[in-house]
Every structure is written in structure tokens, then in C-alpha cells.
Amino acid sequence: MSDTPVASRDLPATSLLNRRTFLASSTAAALGTTLTGRAASSKPSTMPVTRSAAPKPLIVSTWPFGRAANDKAFATLQAGGNLLDAIVDGISVTEHDLANHSVGIAGTPNAEGVVSLDACIMDGPTHKCGSVAGVEGILPVIKLARAVMEKTRHVLLVGDGARKFALANGFENTPMPVPEELERWKAWKAKQAAAGPGSAPPLSHDTIAMVMLGANGDLAGGCSTSGLAYKLPGRVGDSPIIGSGLYVDNDIGAAGATGIGENIMRFCGSFQVVEFMRQGAHPRDACAEVIHRIQKKHPAGVDLAINFLAIDKKGRFGGAGTSDGFVFAVTHPGSSQVVQADRVPPRH
Numbered sequence: 001m002s003d004t005p006v007a008s009r010d011l012p013a014t015s016l017l018n019r020r021t022f023l024a025s026s027t028a029a030a031l032g033t034t035l036t037g038r039a040a041s042s043k044p045s046t047m048p049v050t051r052s053a054a055p056k057p058l059i060v061s062t063w064p065f066g067r068a069a070n071d072k073a074f075a076t077l078q079a080g081g082n083l084l085d086a087i088v089d090g091i092s093v094t095e096h097d098l099a100n101h102s103v104g105i106a107g108t109p110n111a112e113g114v115v116s117l118d119a120c121i122m123d124g125p126t127h128k129c130g131s132v133a134g135v136e137g138i139l140p141v142i143k144l145a146r147a148v149m150e151k152t153r154h155v156l157l158v159g160d161g162a163r164k165f166a167l168a169n170g171f172e173n174t175p176m177p178v179p180e181e182l183e184r185w186k187a188w189k190a191k192q193a194a195a196g197p198g199s200a201p202p203l204s205h206d207t208i209a210m211v212m213l214g215a216n217g218d219l220a221g222g223c224s225t226s227g228l229a230y231k232l233p234g235r236v237g238d239s240p241i242i243g244s245g246l247y248v249d250n251d252i253g254a255a256g257a258t259g260i261g262e263n264i265m266r267f268c269g270s271f272q273v274v275e276f277m278r279q280g281a282h283p284r285d286a287c288a289e290v291i292h293r294i295q296k297k298h299p300a301g302v303d304l305a306i307n308f309l310a311i312d313k314k315g316r317f318g319g320a321g322t323s324d325g326f327v328f329a330v331t332h333p334g335s336s337q338v339v340q341a342d343r344v345p346p347r348h
């Protein structure tokens with residue numbers, strides 16, 4: 001397939017600019033050194049965006065916090081771990097990060113003050129996957145998703161069943177929410193009571209979606225989130241749904257999503273990204289093309305808050321999103337940095 005951007009004819013000038021330009025990295029302090037001694041930055045890079053293949057292994061994850069996860073995943077691969085080990089180790093870093101309020105231990109609770117976590121994992125070579133949704137008090141749920149994949153005949157376990165399965169398989173009870181999140185929830189609850197029924201909860205949310213191309217050309221991916229802040233109890237978004245928050249096809253590529261799950265899962269977003277890559281689209285253009293397709297179903301001007309990233313079998317990578325600040329972390333031998341995704345603004 002050629003590198004021709006299938007979506008570029010539809011993209012506004014800002015997106016075309018973002019195709020070639022990373023956000024400015026303003027200070028030398030943004031630069032650091034990873035455990036492996038490789039150059040690393042947690043700020044978006046100033047280097048030109050490449051459309052060509054990166055060296056393997058290649059790891060791409062959502063948001064700036066994805067970089068620490070990528071670095072851990074990379075170290076696991078360097079130490080001889082397989083792709084699934086690397087996905088679990090990497091995403092576990094984010095799940096244990098007390099500064100992260102959208103994934104894992106310090107995740108934001110639901111409307112009743114309960115943290116309920118979602119995660120999934122997918123293995124390219126076997127096309128097997130495992131997923132958990134609405135899990136309370138268990139960590140890391142990415143590891144639990146792997147256990148579902150490897151130890152059961154099923155793909156998805158939810159709620160109490162997933163928790164029981166976890167406790168029976170060596171996972172320990174982990175109290176959540178953390179005190180800071182509990183206090184925030186109480187403040188939100190008081191505000192809600194004052195504002196009256198029907199007042200909208202804040203749209204706070206994020207996910208780590210990680211996709212990976214191994215040195216031997218195999219693919220894998222994983223995803224983990226606490227979902228939308230103050231969601232209705234029982235709400236599950238795109239992240240643990242195979243084909244929505246994550247999809248891997250070992251012959252083609254892998255894609256993951258972050259944003260308002262309801263606007264992703266109605267369209268099997270990550271599956272569609274992989275299908276556009278199957279048709280020959282560059283990962284970046286595949287992400288943008290799916291957003292265009294979703295936008296066509298909505299009134300002009302609506303910001304759907306949907307963001308995708310993808311890698312293909314050749315080692316090319318990219319991301320696109322409707323969110324202004326959507327960035328993702330890219331890690332491969334010699335480099336680990338956070339880069340700006342293409343922005344696809346609401347259609348007019």
C-alpha cells in the first residue's frame with residue numbers, strides 16, 4: 001500500500017498542519033532519561049512527525065501518562081517478556097499511579113462513590129482476548145483481563161462475578177476510592193444536591209489504551225479505565241469492549257480509543273480503524289477517517305470527544321482525535337516521547 005493519506009482531502013488546514021508538526025517542547029527540563037537510558041520526554045516533541053515505519057519493538061499509548069507505561073512495557077520486552085507481559089506490566093504502572101484519576105487505584109468513583117474499573121487485553125497471534133467491566137476493589141484489572149483470557153472459556157466477566165474470579169485467582173482486595181477522590185465525590189454530591197435533579201455531572205475521563213508491535217512482527221494491545229467520572233452505577237463504556245476501545249488483527253494492525261465511550265462503542269470505533277488500515281490507510285488516516293464517519297451521523301458542530309491511536313504491521317503509527325489536547329506516547333529503540341495527534345474538529 002502507498003502512504004497516500006486517504007483522509008487528507010477532507011481534513012481542515014489545522015489538521016494538515018498537525019500532520020507535520022508536534023507541539024512545542026519548551027524547556028530542557030522536559031527532557032529526561034528512562035531506566036533504559038534512552039532519551040525521553042513527557043512533553044510533546046518538536047521533531048517532525050514521521051509517516052514512515054519506526055523500529056521494533058514499537059509501543060504506542062494514549063496521553064502523556066502513557067510514556068511511563070510504555071517505558072515499563074519496553075523494559076519488560078528487553079528483559080525477555082512477551083507482548084502480553086509487557087502490556088500488563090506497562091498498564092499496571094498507570095493503574096498504580098496515585099496521580100492518575102481516570103485509571104486504576106486513584107480512579108474517579110461513580111455517582112454512588114464506588115470506583116468501578118474496566119479493562120481488556122488482546123493477543124494478535126491467537127486472536128484471543130479477555131475483558132472485565134464494572135470491577136470493584138481489584139487491581140490491576142489489566143492483569144485480571146489477561147487471567148480471564150487465559151484461565152476461562154470466556155471473553156468478558158463483569159461486576160461481582162469478575163471480582164469473585166479475581167479473589168479466587170490470587171488478586172487481593174484493594175480499597176478504593178483513595179481519600180482525595182472520596183472528598184471530591186462528596187463535594188460533587190453536595191453540589192448535585194444543591195443544583196437539583198437533572199444537573200449534569202462533569203465530563204471528566206481518560207483511558208490508557210496501549211498497542212504494541214513486537215520485534216517479531218506480532219501485535220497486542222490493552223486498555224484500562226475507571227470510565228466517566230460520577231457515571232451511573234452499572235455504566236460501562238467502550239474501553240473493555242473488544243472492537244470499541246481496542247482491537248488487534250495480527251495480519252493488519254492494532255487500534256485503541258479514548259474519549260466519551262458512548263460515542264465510540266456505538267460505532268465499534270477501534271475495529272473500524274483496523275478495517276481502514278486493512279484497506280491500505282496509514283494508521284493516522286485510518287483514525288481520522290473513522291472520526292469523519294462518526295461525525296457524519298451527528299449535527300454539525302457537535303464535539304464528540306473521541307480519539308484514536310493505531311499502529312500497523314509495518315511499524316507505522318498515528319493518532320487522531322476531536323479533543324484539542326489529544327497526545328500519545330510513542331516508544332521504540334532509541335526514543336520515548338509524547339507526540340501530538342492530528343486534530344479533527346467538529347464538521348461545519
Ligand code: ASP
Nearest residue numbers: 205206207227237259261
Ligand atoms: N473511553 C472511556 C470511557 O468512556 C473514557 C475515556 O477514555 O476518556 O469509559
